[in-house]
Amino acid sequence: MDIFHRHRQANEHSLAATALERAMQIAEYRPEALVWKGIAALPQTPDLAFIYFANAAQALPDRADIHALVGRSLLAQGHLKLATRYLTTAWKTHPNDLALRMTLWQARSQSEAPAELRRMILAHLPEIHTAQELSQVLKLLATQTDAPGKVGVVRYVPEQRVIQGWAIDLHNLQTPVALRLEANGVSIDTHASAPHPLLSAAGLPTTHGGLRVNVPNPTAAVHLHFADSTPLLGSPVFAMQAFVPPPAAGGRGDKQPVDVLIPVYAGLDETLECINSALEARKLNRTPHRLVVVEDATPLPALAKALRVLASKGKITLVNNAVNLGFIRSMNRAMALSPSKDVVWLNADTRVHGNWLDRLRQVAYSDVSIASVTPFTNNGELMSFPQSRASHPMPSATAQAQLDDLARQTDSSPVEIETGCGFCLYIKRSALDQVGYLDEVHLARGYGEETDWCLRARSLGWRHMGAANVFVAHQGGISFGAEKTLRVAHNNAILRKRYPDASARYNAFCLRDPIKPVRDQLQRARVANLAGLSTAAQKAFWSEQIAQTLHISGGDAHSESVFSLAWRHEHHRVWATLQAPMRPLSLSLEFELPGQYEQLLETLRLLPVCEIQYEQLTRCPTELCGLPSLLGLPYRIICRDDRLLSQDDTFDWQRFACAAAAIQLPWQALQAGYANRLPDAALLPTTHAPASVADPVAAATLQRVLLIGDSLSRPAVAQRWLSLARQAIREQLPLILLAKDDGPWLKALEATGVVHRLPLLHDFSLAERARAAGCGAVLSLDDAPGADWNAPMLAETLAVPLFANPGAVATEAGASALTSLPFSVSQA
Incomplete structure (x- = not known):
């Protein structure tokens, strides 16, 4: 590549091209060579540039500039939606790369509806700190007919005890905008009349637009809005003293009481269901605890009223925030209410069952080095069930109770996990005292804070556990909604910088997947429970169409809506993954062949399978071809390979073909050859829609x-x-x-x-x-x-x-x- 650059700088294009082609043949230099070939192709052949850039990005995933080039190649072809989707995914990993952000705004401006683009710009403005990007988004905002003419951003700088920011009128940039400031019942009229370096660098007014408000005595909130009462982005500003953790008070180990902390903002029905489930389970738990509900200035009057009623009856301890503090600030202050108690974070969109708290505490105190415990759930990162790191639908209360009871009866051993998940997180006070509280200075208003805390704890020798004998239902996304994407990207960038080796450890953990054995235990418990039910009762676990076809093929399993058995060869082992649309969460079990063949048979006998359909036979484990006779089921073959015509001393493929109820060939032209080789086979006539021939x-x-x-x-x-x-x-x-x-x-x-x-x-x-x-x-x-x-x-x-x-x-x-x-x- 050095030779290429020398020739390129000397305008020796032929020699540069030769050096570049040579670099393409060397694995070490190929990714960089692809980038330069893409740059050359971009003006005239952006589709070819896409091939070069995208393959380079796959080889160099940490190069944000290459991801931006992929986006540019898609934009040049007019693939606006594809460009926006690709760049958004890259931005989540590289949220602070300017070139990537600028290209993404270009894509959004062409692919998003005006209202959605405006919403995105206003959501991102507080996080924009470069003049180039600010100039770009304000120009986009100014061109929108329904966009607000006046826009501004404010934030509190606790070190200086000042509120600072900027505010401008996009339709009248030459005049400082009028503002109103309200704090402690006092209202003051002012103007954004100070210079602001970011505005000046962005080509906006150099003499005004900035604002600075001294707050020598911290107050709960300062409201800043334009003359028409439109608030500035970031208002109300939390001009308050930094959180100071209380001194460690010590505790009584596994005998000390617990504060169950439920932060509440929106979601009336979900919140009340969460609280009621915890109240109903209270009598089943021997752990002394109270429910502390933190009402974070909810915009729902009905929710605020319902919480006051519960508090007046003594069912909950209610904490009302005068202004919306966000999750991190709220939880820090809630965890400090009782410095001697363990705490449990419990999202307002969860549901608990039975003696859930006793079981979590039992895991927490099974070893002195354990800092936190996370239960099984349908939606909880590593502890998601039936598939880890996936969001599954929230089960009904009845279905969750069945899952939680099975988890309790199975009583699987706890599993150490990389980090806990904040939807339901038991934290020991001894760990909290040593590790400290949440970072409310550098992290944004939510998401990733528990990861930061868990990684800090791990660096001090603490461990985090998954409790496989507890199942807590979790809906997800009620409080933060669409703002989640921005918060996740912002905070993840901070975490990657703080813990540079955490991602590699996390990925290695996911590859090992030590949680899989306990997931399988719960799945087998579900199957065993099914076996004990009557035929009529079993129908509740399946769709109305009870009789199902079992699809057998290689590779990935089918969708969760069908019964499938997918086999794969892994080194010197063979695995078969059984998937079935069991309610409320799909059944997924893995069997190693041939050792667990009998277990596979026992499981299949419990499922409402009426026939078997083979959809791939090349490299198919011959044990699976014996399923029809052992299960007493008819079977058909969809030919997607020519395995039936092979000569194999280890298996009689001709007999297998002839015993099938039907064999479907993909092409009528193959019918004669198959009929000649398999004269007794039930070959179905092949029908196709009229083929369209290329002009x-x-x-x-x-x-x-x-x-x-x-x-x-x-x-x-x-x-x-x-x-x-x-x-x-x-x-x-x-x-x-x-x-x-x-x-x-x-x-x-x-x-x-x-x-x-x-x-x-x-x-x-x-x-x-x-x-x-x-x-x-x-x-x-x-x-x-x-x-x-x-x-x-x-x-x-x-x-x-x-x-x-x-x-x-x-x-x-x-x-x-x-x-x-x-x-x-x-x-x-």
């Missing part, structure tokens, strides 16, 4: 980017693709080939410079990725396609033409002949 005239103007439609696992086919790539180099064809999957031939194909991996982008579908790469068609070089021919499905998914060698199957699939391409592939 030969349109083929003449075909885009240069083609998706490889063949599997590169077959050497003969892969060799044809290598020959075509080399032909493209010799004849200087304007051709780019995209490989959908990795494989042993990909490296050799990429070395030609003609073949590139179709970029893998998080949460982007295959069709979206191909569209962003400018893919104009799917191409197949397979001269004898069988049941595993995937090219037609790819073309249909991408809604592009298919080109293939002539033949009966290709004709049936509606493929155009290779001769209609604007270049010859005869040598391939």
